[in-house]
Amino acid sequence: MKKRVCVIYTGGTIGMTRTDSGYSLGKFYMSSALEEISGREYPDLPIFDLIEYDPLLDSSNISLDEWLKIARDIESRYDDYDGFVILHGTDTMAYTASALSFMLEGLAKPVILTGSQIPLCETRNDARGNLITALMLAGNHFVPEVCLYFGGLLLRGNRATKISADDLLAFDSPNYPPLAEVGVRIAIKEKMIQKPGSGLKLVEFGEHQIAVLKIFPGIQYEIFDNIMTENLKGIVIEAFGAGNIPDRQGGMKRLLSIAKRNGTVIVVCTQCLKGTAIIGEYEVSEELARSGAVSGYDMTVEAAVAKLYYLLSMGYNIDKIKELMAENLRGELTRVV
Numbered sequence: 001m002k003k004r005v006c007v008i009y010t011g012g013t014i015g016m017t018r019t020d021s022g023y024s025l026g027k028f029y030m031s032s033a034l035e036e037i038s039g040r041e042y043p044d045l046p047i048f049d050l051i052e053y054d055p056l057l058d059s060s061n062i063s064l065d066e067w068l069k070i071a072r073d074i075e076s077r078y079d080d081y082d083g084f085v086i087l088h089g090t091d092t093m094a095y096t097a098s099a100l101s102f103m104l105e106g107l108a109k110p111v112i113l114t115g116s117q118i119p120l121c122e123t124r125n126d127a128r129g130n131l132i133t134a135l136m137l138a139g140n141h142f143v144p145e146v147c148l149y150f151g152g153l154l155l156r157g158n159r160a161t162k163i164s165a166d167d168l169l170a171f172d173s174p175n176y177p178p179l180a181e182v183g184v185r186i187a188i189k190e191k192m193i194q195k196p197g198s199g200l201k202l203v204e205f206g207e208h209q210i211a212v213l214k215i216f217p218g219i220q221y222e223i224f225d226n227i228m229t230e231n232l233k234g235i236v237i238e239a240f241g242a243g244n245i246p247d248r249q250g251g252m253k254r255l256l257s258i259a260k261r262n263g264t265v266i267v268v269c270t271q272c273l274k275g276t277a278i279i280g281e282y283e284v285s286e287e288l289a290r291s292g293a294v295s296g297y298d299m300t301v302e303a304a305v306a307k308l309y310y311l312l313s314m315g316y317n318i319d320k321i322k323e324l325m326a327e328n329l330r331g332e333l334t335r336v337v
Contacts, residue, residue, distance in 0.1 A: 003046040003082040003139035007034065008073055011056035012089030014127045016115040023119060025056040030087070033120050037132065042054065045132065046082070046139025061090025062096060064205050064277075065310070066325040071103040072095070074111060075202045083110040083138030087131070090115050090162060090170055093148060097157030101146040102310035103205065106197030110138045112145045113157065117168055118310075126151065126168045133182055141188055143179060144176045144196035145331070154180035156194075158303040160333040163273070172273040173297040175334065194331050202271045208312040210305060214271065221251030228258045233274045234265040234308040236301055242278035243268045245293060256291035263318050267304050267325055269296035276336055294325045296333070303332040 009015060015030040016023040034050055051073060057066065074084050077198050086097055097113050102110065114134040116127035132150045146157035151169040159176040163169075167293055180188045209232050213224065239245050245252055245268075259266055270277040276298045280289035307329070311321045328335060 004080070005046045005048040005083045005085055005135055005139045006077050006081040007048050007050045007085045007087065007135070008070060009050060009052045009056070009087040010070065012087060012115045013054065013119055013136050014087055014131065015056070016119040017121045025058070027056070029121070040289065043088060044136055044140065046135060057089070057140045059092040062092045067096060067099045067103065068204055071100060071202055073092070074104065075200060078200050081109070083112070085134045085138050086111065086113045088115050089247070090117065094162055097146055097148045097160055097299070098306035098332070099205065099309065100277070100302045101158040101332070102306050104146060105201040105203050105221050107146065107200045108144045108196035108200070110141070112138045112141045113147070113150050114149045117166070117170055130198065134255050137180065137186070141180070141186065143188070143193055145194040147179060152182045152208060153178045154182070158306065158330055159300065161300045161302060166307060185233055203310060203313060204289050205309045206313045208233045208309060210231045210234045210236070210308050212236045212238065212301060212305065215240060215245055217246070219246070223257060229263065230262045232262065232264050233312050234267065235259065236296070236308065238271045238305045239268050239277060239285070240271060242275070242281050243252060243270060243279040243288065244282050245285060245288060246252065247287060249307060253287050256293070257289060260291050263317060265308065265321050265325065266291065266293040267296045267308065268293050269299055269301055269304050278336055292322065294322050297326070297335055299333045307332060
């Protein structure tokens with residue numbers, strides 16, 4: 001018996017069409033494109049239904065509201081389908097994948113995000129291959145977690161990051177191997193896949209104020225004074241190397257002191273595409289350690305942001321949030337002891 005997959009189309013390049021003013025999102029184009037695919041009766045393709053959002057969004061406009069809508073749509077149809085495919089723009093796809101990995105607690109079915117760099121309407125495109133393979137992965141293979149499929153790689157959603165604005169291999173998972181590699185055959189790496197959850201529970205993210213601060217040479221920390229209020233609940237710092245931050249003038253020390261007084265959680269990730277941030281390994285990160293900042297280890301910034309939203313929305317106190325930020329909850333980090 002054929003499996004059933006629910007396709008949720010949020011927008012993005014994959015469904016754009018040419019207009020006089022450039023590529024534009026058009027209603028019902030994806031519906032007709034999927035009808036053409038299903039009409040060919042591919043034997044390996046699962047049965048699928050389409051949910052098309054209105055309005056369709058460029059993924060740069062994705063917000064917490066859209067994350068919640070996607071998660072609720074999956075929850076309400078969870079018992080009716082064997083898997084889910086989310087068609088999404090590439091700009092924020094890794095953020096959405098990370099968010100859903102925390103929102104869909106206890107997941108036991110595949111949820112696969114995909115999209116394209118070239119629209120489906122073009123003769124030469126990456127859209128068709130990404131779409132058909134994502135459908136086959138969601139329907140025919142048991143990968144019970146939130147994933148991102150793109151350019152022949154099935155990646156854990158909260159490990160993925162966009163690495164190219166131009167290449168067809170636009171995403172990678174620098175700190176965790178692909179869950180599957182797709183070539184002549186689909187090679188699933190079963191040992192890398194999360195165990196299925198015991199039952200879906202939706203965790204709704206609240207509107208918490210979170211900031212991302214990228215360190216650079218010559219940074220003047222006083223420009224951040226206006227955001228350092230009690231309303232700021234979390235900061236993800238993109239530090240140099242293994243978690244290092246310059247502070248020759250004492251500006252960062254002052255910001256850390258304010259954050260500690262306000263109860264703001266500070267998570268330190270590395271700017272490097274690959275590797276781990278462990279604060280306190282070098283003298284220049286000792287102040288972070290003293291302030292109570294948390295090592296983000298090898299988490300992507302996308303995963304760190306989503307995890308902060310999740311833990312803040314769970315209502316934990318600051319000590320519990322710090323403890324859990326440094327623990328592996330959804331396969332999002334490898335803790336170095």
